[in-house]
Amino acid sequence: MSGADWNRPLWNNVLERRRRGAMPHALLLSGPAGLGKRAFAAGLAALLLCENGGDGACGRCRGCLLVAAGSHPDRVEVNLELREDGKTLRTEVTVDQIRRLSQRLSMTAQFGGHQVALIDPADLMNTSAANALLKTLEEPGAGTVMLLVSDQTSRLPATIRSRCQRLDFVLPNAADAMAWLKAQGVDGAAQALDAAAGNPGLALELARGGGLALRTEVATDLGQLWTRKAVPAEVANRWAKGDGERRTWFAAQLAQAEAAAQARGARGPLALTAISDFNKLAQWFREAGRVREQLRTPVRSELLLLELLLAWRALAPAARRA
Incomplete structure (x- = not known):
């Protein structure tokens, strides 16, 4: 099996x-990044x-050697x-990309076996691309297997999700x-x-990429904002x-762990x-998730973050704020 041992039950299922x-004909590999979906696919x-x-x-074999070389005609x-x-x-993944994929899959497999298509990240298909994929999902060619890899499956249209067999990581x-580790x-x-x-x-990425130091910095910032x-x-x-996106993720995670x-x-x-009001803290946690999503778009990120941090400071007990 390729990938981490904890995914063995999913591998055995397949x-x-x-x-x-x-x-x-279509498998949706769903779950947070860092759990081995891409190695599995x-x-x-x-x-x-x-x-x-x-x-x-x-x-x-010939097929394996071509896959390793990145030149298999049916992949x-x-x-x-x-x-x-x-x-x-x-x-985003564009409609032209999906149209080219569909045209490719409409042809017979050159080696007479499977044709395998990997779409990653599937949840970043735009609306037109997702609509274009539907026809191929509804009328797959013989031997076609599509592997859709998604870190945030809720972003995929229900019409796409319903036409795939789902593997949850x-x-x-x-x-x-x-x-x-x-x-x-x-x-x-x-x-x-x-x-x-x-x-x-994700832990491996944090340990090797300086993420732990960044998390400590975020914790210090939140503490100092709390005490003004x-x-x-x-x-x-x-x-x-x-x-900013990762800092916001750390902030939400730290707040949740604190609560x-x-x-x-x-x-x-x-x-x-x-913490005097856990309901307000829960609202702030949800707002942090919303801000994190918006930070992936072309926005004035400093204004979004300022609003979020002001709301964080407002959560501090009145006596401490005074």
């Missing part, structure tokens, strides 16, 4: 379908195009393309996640896993200039004074 000759595509077959691709992938400037990626238990050579695996809310792939030792506009401008700790009578990661 193998069983394949043995019964009941492989779906690549491994499944390789297996379907392998000329020997088994519980995994053999790695030696096609749709990703975010570069803009006309040739430097920056588009923010979920967080592994803490012991399996810790063992995997240690096998990757991560120092401070427990801290990284806590910062990633139990997501091992920081100016919201200054913090908002700094966040807007450097990874959970205080509800247990424990000390939270922000070590705040007592």
Whole structure:
């Protein structure tokens, strides 16, 4: 199997379908980034195009060698393309990409077996692209298997979701996640896993990419805003200039962890004074999620962040604010 061991049940599920000759024409691989969906999709595509077959691709046949070289004629992938400037990626999968895919899949497989299409990220198809994909999903060619990879499946139209068999990728238990991180050579695996809310792939990214230091900085900012030792506009401008989306995610996660700790009578990661209104904190948490979504669009990010941080400061108990 390709990918993490915690996805073994999903892999076995697909193998069983394949043995019964009941492989779906479209699979939706759904779940947060960092859980191995993309390695799973690549491994499944390789297996379907392998000329020997088994519980995994053999790695030696003509099909496997062509997949490894990126030149298998019956494997096609749709990703975010570069803009006309040739430097920056588009923010959505376009209708022209899906039309080219559909035209390709309408032809017979060159090697006489499966045709495999990977669409990643499927949830970033625009409305026209999603509509164009529907016809192919409704009338798939013989041997066609489409693998749609999605980190945020709720963004996909219901018409797309209903035409796919769904594989849900979920967080592994803490012991399996810790063992995997240690096998990757991560120092401070427990801290990284806590910062990633139990997501091992994200924990690995944080540990290797400086994310833990950024999370600590966000925690400091939230604490100082709570005690009025920081100016919201200054913090908002700094966040807007450097990874505002991730900072907002950390802020929401830290606030949620703080609330959970205080509800247990424990000390939270922000070590705040007592939270007096958990309902308002829950509203703020939802607002942080909304802001994070909007930060992916062309907006005045510093204004969005300022509004969010002002709302955070307003949550502090009246005595502390005074």
